Structures are given as structure tokens and as C-alpha cells.
Amino acid sequence: MTREMLDRDFSQSMANGVFQPPLVAQRLLSCGIIATNCSLLNSGWVQCLATLVLDQLRSVFSINSLVVIDKMYKNLKIPKTLQELSRVQIHKGLMLKPVQALDKLNIPTQIKNYLLFHDLKVDLMITDYKDTIDHINDNGVSNVVHV
Numbered sequence: 001m002t003r004e005m006l007d008r009d010f011s012q013s014m015a016n017g018v019f020q021p022p023l024v025a026q027r028l029l030s031c032g033i034i035a036t037n038c039s040l041l042n043s044g045w046v047q048c049l050a051t052l053v054l055d056q057l058r059s060v061f062s063i064n065s066l067v068v069i070d071k072m073y074k075n076l077k078i079p080k081t082l083q084e085l086s087r088v089q090i091h092k093g094l095m096l097k098p099v100q101a102l103d104k105l106n107i108p109t110q111i112k113n114y115l116l117f118h119d120l121k122v123d124l125m126i127t128d129y130k131d132t133i134d135h136i137n138d139n140g141v142s143n144v145v146h147v
Contacts (some may be wrong), residue, residue: 025057025136028053032072033125042076046069046073049072053066067131067132069132087117
């Protein structure tokens with residue numbers, strides 16, 4: 001899925017200078033943060049994302065220093081709770097957008113909120129992203145678009 005996103009019109013965007021590699025890598029990392037916190041990871045996806053990010057940055061980094069990727073690999077080793085597994089499967093079965101589909105169901109607000117990921121700790125995701133971007137910047141890779 002990630003590769004498909006990159007392949008679609010990516011070369012055209014790169015030719016026009018719209019996306020510079022560090023910016024694409026940062027967007028991929030933000031997707032990784034969300035996928036990790038939503039329990040949507042599988043080993044193939046993590047490996048592809050890590051390879052794409054490291055390829056985009058074109059610098060040699062210690063994979064452990066990229067907080068987001070390190071957390072994704074560590075997250076793969078942790079068994080998911082029944083609640084997390086159920087939430088993912090429910091989302092896979094929805095035919096409409098989650099907000100629309102869940103509004104039509106007569107379920108308690110607490111369950112609806114859980115299914116809509118209201119339990120995610122956004123502050124922690126922002127901190128992980130910031131730590132990773134700081135590491136990238138400290139190693140000389142810009143995070144600004146060069147036009």
C-alpha cells in the first residue's frame with residue numbers, strides 16, 4: 001500500500017520539485033506513527049516503510065535512532081489485546097467511513113469512541129515524531145521543501 005502511494009504520480013512530483021525526499025520520508029514516518037498506535041502493523045509493512053524511509057533520506061542512519069521505526073519494530077513483538085484485534089477487524093468489515101457506519105449502530109458511546117480511536121495518545125505520537133525529525137535534522141538532512 002505504501003509503495004502504491006509513492007509510485008502514483010511520485011516521479012512527476014519529484015520532477016516538478018513538489019516533494020523532496022526528506023519531506024516524503026517525514027510523511028511516511030507520520031503514517032508509521034499512526035499505524036503503530038492504531039495496531040495496524042504487520043512485519044512486511046514495517047520493513048517496506050523502513051526501507052522506503054531510509055532510501056528517501058539517502059543517508060546512513062542507525063535504525064535504532066529513528067524513534068518511529070524503532071517503535072514500529074518493537075510494537076511487532078508485543079501481542080495485541082483482544083480489543084485491539086477486534087477494533088481492526090471491525091474496521092476492515094465496515095462498508096462506510098467509520099464515523100458514518102458507527103453512527104448507524106446502536107452501541108454504547110464508550111464502545112463507539114474506542115472504535116473511533118479516541119483512546120490514542122496524540123501527545124506521545126507528536127513526541128515520537130519530533131524526536132525522529134530532530135535526529136534526521138541533526139544528521140544534516142533538511143526537512144524543508146526546496147523549490
